[in-house]
Amino acid sequence: MGTEKQLPRGVTLRGDTINITFTYRGVRCREPLSNLPSTPANIRYAARLLAEIQGKIERDQFYYADQFPKSSKLKLFGSGSRAARVVDYLDEYLARCERRGISPSTIVGYRKCKSSLSSMHQVLITDLTPAILKTWLSETSTTAKTARNRLSFLRSAIDEAVTDGLLAANPVSLVTVARYLDVDSVPDRGAKDVDPFTPEEVSAILSTASGINEQWANLFRFAFATGMRPSEVCALRWGSIDWIGNTVKVSSAKVVGVIKSTKTRAGNRTIELTSDAIAALTSQKRFTFMRGEYVFEDPKLNKPWAGTDAIRKKAWIYTLRRSGVRYRHLYQTRHTFATANISRGCNLFWLATQMGHKGPEMLFRHYGSYLAEYDGQTSKAPLVIQK
Template sequence: MDRKKQAATVPSGIEVRDGAKGATIRIQFMYKGVKCRETLKLPPTKANLAFAARLRGEIINAIEFDTFKYPEYFPDSKRAKVFGHIVTTHKMADLLQAALAGYEQAVANGTLSPTTLIGYRKIINGHLLPEFGMERVRDITPARLRNWIGALGVTAKAARNIISPLRSVLDDAMNDGLIEFNPLDRVALKKLLTQTSEKSTYEVDPFSAKEIAAILKHGSEQESNMYQFWFETGLRPGELIALDWSKVDFVHATVRIDANVVARITKGPKTAAGVRTIELSPVALEALLRQKSVTWLMGGRVFLNPRKHRPWEVEQQIRRTSWQPLLKRAGVRYRNPYQIRHTYASHRVSSGANLFWLAQQMGHETTEMIIRHYGRWIPTTGNLAQHPSASKTNAS
């Protein structure tokens, strides 16, 4: 195309420039009394020239309504600074490392649990820094995030855990004026995760009465006491580890649960419902009475590591040194220790326990979790989930 013919087809305010690497398009407009020229790295095709014309019209309209921000249209332009606009070149690595330092300080201040910090550190170092570390925060687009989330290949819960610290970092960047909006806010996350996330393979897999009997038969004295009590109360692992003799009421056959051990740190339960007084069945009380002769005079924790005669520190310690060998000796198919809690719940539900009472025993705020996880064990006769007057529990 000759020059005259080309000029006739180029829209007003648009020009074509010949460079060493080929022809490009340049937009011209007036901003604050200054004639501005910005280059688009696009070949001067008919479609690209039409796009440039539309872009120029949008810019002129934004200037007229005083909403034009130079970095939004030309983030690499030097003119943005001339007009007093912030041009950010912050890398995501800097923001993510700053966030991690903030989490570490929160742990030191006692406002964040060490376990949460461990989780955030794994996510930031294992997922976010390798994926986004070298990118500028302003270059993180909704489309970029959608593609990344869709390819994570994890469950929806795991994906949300990974996204959580990223959202926090991007929120801070927006509040600090580094970006105009959080790109995650423009991702239909629920829909995306429904379409792309893996289904969780974890399932409630309770132990039968025969399996429980075999486990208790092959355990040492302290192991049998602990697991019998655990199967009869359904405590969370950290709650069992934290149980102190001062919280046991033999007169009323109850135990006060108000502590939880996580990552060797003793703290309160995660929710208000977690602080509770649970009723002890005769079988649970029997296990405590036997254990009383072992650790009562020592004071402090009810259940100790029999190998070291010291309190258990973490759930993994129980699993590795006691639970796994015990199941092997008993000839019982392996399931993780948390299935003890599921066993307690499913057995109580199938025996007709009042679901509101059971939710309180387990530290849930409502019966929703009970019905969701153990609904298949609810007896088909009657409607025990709806009637608080239903029997609390039958014999264990």
């Protein structure tokens, strides 16, 4: 009892363990100072530490995780540390997304976003300011759309720092792309933006691909002739083809090596095969028909394509460079199919069904300018695919 009376205020003993008691955010907290024998010197140290903690609390500079990283109180106050960096929160957010079962393609996109933010990785989370983000935006050479996607990813990750009490507000929310990025200098031209190939460009692509690798040419020819999404072409199986009715059943897509269902319910569809599509399949038969279930494969590996990114890197970019055609994403084969049929004055309900849309509304949304241009005009030359 005599020892207890001599203890400084806020310092107590439980057995041989020194404890300090303080109030933080209205909560009475008691923390043991492990591995410190209850000697007079250590008791004086505990008193000094308690005074330091109380001073930091008064100045709003106290971070619970820094002082007590293993405390059960972190469930109340968060595990945020002032030593935490931006990359720590990006990694935490990615891990949480993976646990939630978010689609593989989205995870791949998030990883690319993380990589693009590398200049901020080592910035302490407490030092992240709108000024740093403004500088990053000013120096980026990407499109406005891509910049928004990257900031959205960063914003979601940094929200956890606010939850952990390291930040009073999310600095990313105070910065907008429109304000700091010259959106006119870098046009928003991504994979899904409509920028179709002309008939002459299609012929040049297929002619070049035929001279490089016949399997590449078959894949590109089929994509141009069907308007299927590149991920759907990757997942195409021989068993999905009706050689009598000249149709193909589309029900799956391959994204980063994973087979999944089509993008929408309407995407699960049966489409008609044109003579060009049949010709591409007939030519491809001798390569894969007897060997496996997938129609198109990487000829260097003799295995199905891992995904559209593999096609783009190994075959598409090289073919376009050799052909002299201006680069566009592989997805433009789908847009080329749509605009070519619109130019012929096709039935829009039929086209929507072929492409896996619920109705013509999506066609107006994506191809409105082409519909206006070709309204009532059927004299435009249709897309002619030649080897």
